[in-house]
Amino acid sequence: MTPAVDDALAVPAMSPLDRARDWLASLAFVAAIAAMGIATFVPHAAKTLDAENRALAAWPTPFAADWRARFERAFADRFGARNALLRLHNHALVRAFGVSPAHDVLIGRDGWLYFKGEEGTTLDRDFRGLRAFPDADIARIVRELDRRARFLAAHGIAYLVTVAPDKATIYPEYLPSWMKRSPAPSPLDRLVDALRADGAVRFVDLRAPLRAVKAKERVYYMTDSHWNYLGARVAYGQLMHALAQALAPTPVSPAPVHMPEYVPGLDVYHGDLARMTGDADRFGEPDIASLGKILATPESRCAQRVDAGETPGVERYACDAPGLLKSAIVYRDSMAIPLIPMLSENFRSATYISGHALDPAFVLREQPTVVIEEMVERAIIAPAATPMR
Numbered sequence: 001m002t003p004a005v006d007d008a009l010a011v012p013a014m015s016p017l018d019r020a021r022d023w024l025a026s027l028a029f030v031a032a033i034a035a036m037g038i039a040t041f042v043p044h045a046a047k048t049l050d051a052e053n054r055a056l057a058a059w060p061t062p063f064a065a066d067w068r069a070r071f072e073r074a075f076a077d078r079f080g081a082r083n084a085l086l087r088l089h090n091h092a093l094v095r096a097f098g099v100s101p102a103h104d105v106l107i108g109r110d111g112w113l114y115f116k117g118e119e120g121t122t123l124d125r126d127f128r129g130l131r132a133f134p135d136a137d138i139a140r141i142v143r144e145l146d147r148r149a150r151f152l153a154a155h156g157i158a159y160l161v162t163v164a165p166d167k168a169t170i171y172p173e174y175l176p177s178w179m180k181r182s183p184a185p186s187p188l189d190r191l192v193d194a195l196r197a198d199g200a201v202r203f204v205d206l207r208a209p210l211r212a213v214k215a216k217e218r219v220y221y222m223t224d225s226h227w228n229y230l231g232a233r234v235a236y237g238q239l240m241h242a243l244a245q246a247l248a249p250t251p252v253s254p255a256p257v258h259m260p261e262y263v264p265g266l267d268v269y270h271g272d273l274a275r276m277t278g279d280a281d282r283f284g285e286p287d288i289a290s291l292g293k294i295l296a297t298p299e300s301r302c303a304q305r306v307d308a309g310e311t312p313g314v315e316r317y318a319c320d321a322p323g324l325l326k327s328a329i330v331y332r333d334s335m336a337i338p339l340i341p342m343l344s345e346n347f348r349s350a351t352y353i354s355g356h357a358l359d360p361a362f363v364l365r366e367q368p369t370v371v372i373e374e375m376v377e378r379a380i381i382a383p384a385a386t387p388m389r
Helices: 003-009 016-039 067-078 082-097 122-127 135-154 187-198 207-214 229-247 272-276 291-295 334-346 360-366
Strands: 105-107 113-115 158-164 202-205 314-318 325-332 347-354 370-376
Touching (some): 135 187, 158 187, 202 229, 314 334
Parallel strands (some): 158 202
């Protein structure tokens, strides 16, 4: 190589200013990383990661077999500035690209959000028909519900089954334009047809009533995976009508539903799906029938919670007003939360159990007037997955 070429490729000598700049940048980087690492071990007031809808991973106990993996999960959840960086990432995806950072949340049109299910496949299976729901599973569900109905009927106990439709079933018009409904019957369509053919189960189909009411008022949250208090009121009316038919000629007079006052501009709701995107402020809606106000004023109702929370997943309510039905047991999921203040007003005693593992011994000990089973559409397999013991 000639001297001229060597001179052309030579790296210029660093000036004192360049050297100081590089040292400062390196020190700033090391200090930032060290500060983030140290912040990991500062006690956190919040025990949950709201944007991810889960609890913080717990620190492992000493000498645990999987100590390293558990430590890494706990460390990652608490790493300094994690939330700020995630928030920046989430805001960029949501606001710049219209994409949800959460794999199980779909951003629809006009501010509507949809839950894709715990595994992110609900819409593909139940709405688009891209995933199979075997006929054998439909048959298993019918057999299990039939078995429960016959057991309860043998002991003089009424039995009602209902499915809370997924939001996409009632509000498909706000889904992205590329998402098309399958022309084939959905799993819920097939289950309803099978139950009607079987004839042993009193099934309360809420789809047509909800669609009728939605023409006048919104019955599902835009930013949440659940129906709102107005939608739950529709379900309550249908359940009480079916109960009156099941108990005839015993008179059933449903307790009235008191609606909370809506304050425009003040009552704004950011639902679970909005929080899961990590950008809840981007998604808000008028809270036209605030469930929060209902739950915050239990003293305004006769039915009061009487258990002390000693049994996880079980709530008991009691009301001593005259003319009430004896008791109810309700197997439920989170869709039934707004039903609790409504249903409880009709019974001297009402027990709500999270899940669908019907316990015959418990039912026979309680001797309720009715057993109600509510499940969300995406989880219609639940009774067959937890058969009666």
